[in-house]
Amino acid sequence: MAGFPLNHVIEAQQFDRALLAEVFSTADQMRADLNAAQRVYADALRGRIMASLFYEPSTRTRFSFESAMARLGGRILTTENAKEFSSAAKGESLTDSTRIMNGYADIIVMRHHEAGSAQAAAAVSEVPIINAGDGAGQHPTQALLDLYTIRDTLGGIDNVRIAMVGDLKYGRTVRSLAYLLAKYDKVTIHFIAPAVCAMMEDIKDYLDRHHTEWHEEGDLTKVLPEVDCVYMTRIQRERFIVPEEYDEAVGKYILTREKANRMPKDAIIMHPLPRVDEIPPEVDDDPRAHYFQQAKNGLFIRMALLYLLLST
Amino acid sequence: MAGFPLNHVIEAQQFDRALLAEVFSTADQMRADLNAAQRVYADALRGRIMASLFYEPSTRTRFSFESAMARLGGRILTTENAKEFSSAAKGESLTDSTRIMNGYADIIVMRHHEAGSAQAAAAVSEVPIINAGDGAGQHPTQALLDLYTIRDTLGGIDNVRIAMVGDLKYGRTVRSLAYLLAKYDKVTIHFIAPAVCAMMEDIKDYLDRHHTEWHEEGDLTKVLPEVDCVYMTRIQRERFIVPEEYDEAVGKYILTREKANRMPKDAIIMHPLPRVDEIPPEVDDDPRAHYFQQAKNGLFIRMALLYLLLST
Amino acid sequence: MAGFPLNHVIEAQQFDRALLAEVFSTADQMRADLNAAQRVYADALRGRIMASLFYEPSTRTRFSFESAMARLGGRILTTENAKEFSSAAKGESLTDSTRIMNGYADIIVMRHHEAGSAQAAAAVSEVPIINAGDGAGQHPTQALLDLYTIRDTLGGIDNVRIAMVGDLKYGRTVRSLAYLLAKYDKVTIHFIAPAVCAMMEDIKDYLDRHHTEWHEEGDLTKVLPEVDCVYMTRIQRERFIVPEEYDEAVGKYILTREKANRMPKDAIIMHPLPRVDEIPPEVDDDPRAHYFQQAKNGLFIRMALLYLLLST
Numbered sequence: 001m002a003g004f005p006l007n008h009v010i011e012a013q014q015f016d017r018a019l020l021a022e023v024f025s026t027a028d029q030m031r032a033d034l035n036a037a038q039r040v041y042a043d044a045l046r047g048r049i050m051a052s053l054f055y056e057p058s059t060r061t062r063f064s065f066e067s068a069m070a071r072l073g074g075r076i077l078t079t080e081n082a083k084e085f086s087s088a089a090k091g092e093s094l095t096d097s098t099r100i101m102n103g104y105a106d107i108i109v110m111r112h113h114e115a116g117s118a119q120a121a122a123a124v125s126e127v128p129i130i131n132a133g134d135g136a137g138q139h140p141t142q143a144l145l146d147l148y149t150i151r152d153t154l155g156g157i158d159n160v161r162i163a164m165v166g167d168l169k170y171g172r173t174v175r176s177l178a179y180l181l182a183k184y185d186k187v188t189i190h191f192i193a194p195a196v197c198a199m200m201e202d203i204k205d206y207l208d209r210h211h212t213e214w215h216e217e218g219d220l221t222k223v224l225p226e227v228d229c230v231y232m233t234r235i236q237r238e239r240f241i242v243p244e245e246y247d248e249a250v251g252k253y254i255l256t257r258e259k260a261n262r263m264p265k266d267a268i269i270m271h272p273l274p275r276v277d278e279i280p281p282e283v284d285d286d287p288r289a290h291y292f293q294q295a296k297n298g299l300f301i302r303m304a305l306l307y308l309l310l311s312t
Numbered sequence: 313m314a315g316f317p318l319n320h321v322i323e324a325q326q327f328d329r330a331l332l333a334e335v336f337s338t339a340d341q342m343r344a345d346l347n348a349a350q351r352v353y354a355d356a357l358r359g360r361i362m363a364s365l366f367y368e369p370s371t372r373t374r375f376s377f378e379s380a381m382a383r384l385g386g387r388i389l390t391t392e393n394a395k396e397f398s399s400a401a402k403g404e405s406l407t408d409s410t411r412i413m414n415g416y417a418d419i420i421v422m423r424h425h426e427a428g429s430a431q432a433a434a435a436v437s438e439v440p441i442i443n444a445g446d447g448a449g450q451h452p453t454q455a456l457l458d459l460y461t462i463r464d465t466l467g468g469i470d471n472v473r474i475a476m477v478g479d480l481k482y483g484r485t486v487r488s489l490a491y492l493l494a495k496y497d498k499v500t501i502h503f504i505a506p507a508v509c510a511m512m513e514d515i516k517d518y519l520d521r522h523h524t525e526w527h528e529e530g531d532l533t534k535v536l537p538e539v540d541c542v543y544m545t546r547i548q549r550e551r552f553i554v555p556e557e558y559d560e561a562v563g564k565y566i567l568t569r570e571k572a573n574r575m576p577k578d579a580i581i582m583h584p585l586p587r588v589d590e591i592p593p594e595v596d597d598d599p600r601a602h603y604f605q606q607a608k609n610g611l612f613i614r615m616a617l618l619y620l621l622l623s624t
Numbered sequence: 625m626a627g628f629p630l631n632h633v634i635e636a637q638q639f640d641r642a643l644l645a646e647v648f649s650t651a652d653q654m655r656a657d658l659n660a661a662q663r664v665y666a667d668a669l670r671g672r673i674m675a676s677l678f679y680e681p682s683t684r685t686r687f688s689f690e691s692a693m694a695r696l697g698g699r700i701l702t703t704e705n706a707k708e709f710s711s712a713a714k715g716e717s718l719t720d721s722t723r724i725m726n727g728y729a730d731i732i733v734m735r736h737h738e739a740g741s742a743q744a745a746a747a748v749s750e751v752p753i754i755n756a757g758d759g760a761g762q763h764p765t766q767a768l769l770d771l772y773t774i775r776d777t778l779g780g781i782d783n784v785r786i787a788m789v790g791d792l793k794y795g796r797t798v799r800s801l802a803y804l805l806a807k808y809d810k811v812t813i814h815f816i817a818p819a820v821c822a823m824m825e826d827i828k829d830y831l832d833r834h835h836t837e838w839h840e841e842g843d844l845t846k847v848l849p850e851v852d853c854v855y856m857t858r859i860q861r862e863r864f865i866v867p868e869e870y871d872e873a874v875g876k877y878i879l880t881r882e883k884a885n886r887m888p889k890d891a892i893i894m895h896p897l898p899r900v901d902e903i904p905p906e907v908d909d910d911p912r913a914h915y916f917q918q919a920k921n922g923l924f925i926r927m928a929l930l931y932l933l934l935s936t
Contacts, residue, residue: 039359042359047663047666049691049694049695051687059391059394060409060412062391063363063389063391063413063416063417064415064416066389066416067361067389067415067416067417070361070387070389071361075694077687077690077691077694078390078702079683079686079687079704080391080392080393080704081704082683090858090898090900091898091900092897092898092899092900093905095905096897096898096899097684097898099916099919100684100897100916100919100920101687102916102920103688103691103916103919103920103922103923104687104688104690104691104920104923105687105691234402273404273408273412274402274403274404274408274409275404275408276402276403276404281405281407292411292412292414292415295411295412295415296412296414296415298415299415299416351671354671371703371706372721372724374703375675375701375703375725375728375729376727376728378701378728379673379701379727379728379729382673382699382701383673390702392703392704392705546714585716585720585724586714586715586716586720586721587716587720588714588715588716593717593719604723604724604726604727607723607724607727608724608726608727608728610727611727611728
C-alpha cells in the first residue's frame with residue numbers, strides 16, 4: 001500500500017473522493033473479514049494501544065471505536081469522563097494532556113466539548129488523533145459512516161436524492177454530510193426543518209459553489225416520494241423559545257409508518273441515533289429502515305481508519 | 313457438546329437441575345484450568361467481545377464478569393455508569409441501545425436499575441444478554457454462585473439445612489437461592505429475620521408447592537447448631553421506620569465468633585457481600601467462613617456461563 | 625533471576641540503592657524493548673490481570689499503569705471512581721474489597737484518598753499491591769520515575785545538585801524524592817519555596833542524619849546557575865490565607881525562558897505535572913525541558929515493577 005496520506009482525522013474536509021473511496025473499500029474489507037471463517041485482520045493491530053480520551057461521555061461512539069480496535073487485536077485505555085476525572089480539572093491544558101498521552105498510546109480517539117479541540121491536540125501530537133466529536137465542531141467519522149451507508153445501500157453516491165429532516169441548524173451530522181455529498185455528481189438535497197432549525201447559509205453557499213442542487217421545503221410528506229434517502233435527526237426542545245412551536249415542529253417531522261410508505265420501495269431511512277420520537281418503533285420493521293445497520297457501519301469505518309492510520 | 317440450551321441468562325427460573333449440573337461441572341473445569349500448569353481455556357474466547365453495560369455501578373460484579381472474560385482470552389468494552397453517561401440520558405430506549413450494542417459486542421452483561429430490563433433487552437438482542445442484576449428483579453449469576461458454593465463445600469445440595477438471616481424481604485439473593493434450593497431433595501430452610509424484613513409469602517407458597525421444608529424463626533442462636541449453612545445478609549437501615557427497631561434488629565442478627573462456634577464444625581458461613589456489621593472481622597479466620605471463597609466462585613460460574621453461551 | 629524481594633510497592637522507603645539499581649536497569653530493558661524491531665517482552669505478562677482500583681480519579685497515573693500492563697501483554701480491569709461506584713459507598717471496608725479483588729486479579733494498582741490505605745490493603749492481600757498514591761501519603765512510583773529521570777539524563781545520581789521549587793510542604797513528590805536522594809553520595813538539595821510551603825522539618829532532619837547537604841533559599845534566580853536539575857511543582861492557591869501572598873509567591877517561582885537560560889547548558893528541568901503557570905509553554909522547546917520525557921519514563925518504571933512483581 002502506498003501509505004495513507006492523513007496523519008490525523010480531524011474534519012470531513014480532509015477527505016476527497018479518492019480518499020473516501022479508499023476508506024470505503026477498506027471498510028468493505030473489514031466487514032468481509034468479520035464474516036470470514038478465518039479472519040485475516042484479527043491481529044492486524046496486535047501490540048498497538050488506542051486511548052479513548054472522552055472529555056464528554058458518549059458510550060456509543062466510544063464502544064464503536066473500542067470494538068473496532070478490539071476486532072483488530074489492539075489494546076484499549078479508556079476514560080469516559082475525562083473532563084471531571086483528569087488533570088483537565090486541575091487546569092492542565094489540552095496540549096499538555098495530549099503530549100503526555102503520546103507516551104502511553106499509539107493513537108488517541110478524542111471527544112471534547114469545545115470546537116477546535118481535536119485540531120489543537122493534533123498540532124502537538126506525535127501519534128494520530130481521531131476526532132470523535134468536538135462540541136459544535138466536527139464529528140468526521142459519523143459523516144464517513146453516513147456516506148458509507150448511502151453508498152453501500154444505494155449502490156453509489158452520484159445522482160442520490162436525499163431529504164435531511166429535523167434540526168439542520170445545530171445538527172453537525174447533516175452539516176458534515178451535506179459537505180461531503182457536494183463532492184459527488186448530480187446530488188439533490190432537500191432541507192426540511194422548522195424555521196428555527198433551518199440549514200445555515202454557509203452550507204447553502206458551499207453547495208451553490210459546488211453546483212449541488214438543493215431545495216428548502218416545509219412539507220416532509222410532499223418530498224418523500226421523490227427521494228432515495230431520508231436522513232432524520234432529533235429536534236431538541238431547548239432550541240425553541242415558545243414551547244407551542246416545539247410541539248408543532250416535532251409533530252410535523254415525525255416519520256410514521258404511514259409516511260414511510262410514501263417513499264420509493266428501495267429508498268432508505270437513516271438516523272444518526274439516538275432517536276426519541278421522530279421515528280416511531282413501528283417503522284423498525286420496514287425494509288427501508290437502515291439506522292441500526294448505519295450504526296453498525298460505524299464499526300467498519302472505524303476499523304478502516306484505525307488500520308489505515310496505524311498500518312500504512 | 314450438545315449445545316447450551318439458553319440464549320440468554322435472565323433469571324434463576326431458567327435453570328433446572330440438569331442445567332445447573334452442567335453449569336457447575338463447567339465451573340469445576342474452569343477452576344481446575346486456572347490452577348493448571350498449562351491452561352486449556354486461556355484462549356477459549358479469543359476474538360470475542362463482551363460489553364459490560366452497567367446502568368448502575370457495581371465494581372465487584374463488573375470486575376467478576378470482566379475477569380472471567382479476560383481469563384478466557386476475550387476482550388472487554390466497559391461502562392460503569394451508563395445511566396448518566398450514555399444515550400439513555402438523552403431519552404433513548406433500552407431496546408435501541410441494545411440493538412446498537414449488538415453491532416459492537418458478542419455478548420452483553422447488563423446491570424440495570426429497573427426490574428425487567430434484562431428481559432426487555434433480550435427480547436430484541438441478537439447476541440446473548442446476561443442479567444447482572446436488574447433493580448428489585450433478578451441477579452441470577454449470584455444465585456448460581458451461591459448454590460455452587462453450597463454444592464462445592466458441603467459436597468451436594470440434597471439434604472442441606474440452611475438458615476437465611478437478615479433482610480429476607482428485599483434481599484434478592486436469598487429469594488433466588490430459596491427458589492433454586494426447592495429443586496433439590498429434602499432441603500430445610502430456616503428464615504430468620506426481623507418482622508419488617510420477613511420472607512414474603514410468594515416464596516413460602518412456592519416452597520410448599522415443591523414440598524420443601526421451611527421454618528420461620530426469630531432466634532438465630534437456637535437454629536445455629538442445627539444447620540449446615542448460615543447465609544447472612546445485610547439489613548439496611550432505610551427499611552425501618554422506627555430507628556430503635558433497626559438498632560434492636562441489627563444487634564440480634566450479628567454472627568459473632570461466639571455464635572459461629574455454636575454451628576457444627578463442618579458447617580459454612582456465607583454472605584453475598586458487601587457486609588457491614590453483621591459478620592465481625594473476628595469471624596474471618598474461622599474455617600467455616602466461606603464468603604470470600606463464595607465471591608471467588610463467582611469467577612468460575614461466570615467463566616462457565618460465558619463459555620457455554622459463546623462456545624456451544 | 626534471583627527473585628524480586630518485594631511483595632508489594634507501598635512506599636519509597638522500601639527501596640535501597642541495590643533495589644533501585646535493579647528497577648532502573650529493568651526499566652532500561654523495557655525502554656529498549658519498546659524500541660526494538662522484535663519485542664521480547666510483548667507477551668511477558670500474557671494471561672495475567674491487573675486491576676486498576678482508583679478510589680480517586682487520576683487518568684494520567686491510571687493510563688500510565690494500564691499502558692505498562694498492555695505493553696507487557698497483560699489484561700486490565702479498571703475503575704476510575706471506585707469511591708463513588710463501588711461497595712465502598714455501601715460501607716464496605718477496604719480490606720474486604722481487597723480480599724474480593726484477590727479473586728479477580730493477579731496484581732492491584734490502588735489509588736486512594738486516605739494515607740495508609742495501600743499498606744492496609746497489602747496487609748490482607750494475597751496478590752501484589754502497588755500504591756498509586758494514597759492521599760497525603762506516598763506515591764512511590766512517581767518518586768522512582770523522578771529518580772530514574774535524573775539518573776537517565778544526568779548519567780548518575782551521586783553528586784547531583786538539585787533545586788526543588790514550589791509547594792515543598794504538601795508536595796508528596798518532592799518529599800519522596802528528597803528521601804530517595806539521601807541514599808546517594810554528595811547530593812546537594814536547594815529548597816526554594818514561599819514560607820507557607822517550606823519543606824518540613826522531618827525531611828530536613830532525615831537529610832542531616834544521612835549527611836545530605838541541603839540549603840533553604842528564597843531566591844530562585846540565584847540558585848539556577850549552580851544546579852544540575854530544577855524540580856518545579858505547582859503551588860496551590862488554597863494553601864494561602866492572604867490572596868496577595870499567593871500572587872506574590874506564584875510570580876516569584878515561575879521558571880520563564882529567561883530564567884531557564886541561567887541554568888547550565890546540560891541541566892534539566894523536571895515537573896511531576898500537571899503544571900499550570902509555573903513553567904510557561906515558551907520553555908517547552910528548551911533542550912533542558914524534560915518533564916514530558918519524565919512522564920513517559922513512568923511507563924518504563926511501571927513496566928519494570930509489574931514485570932518484577934509478577935515474573936520473578
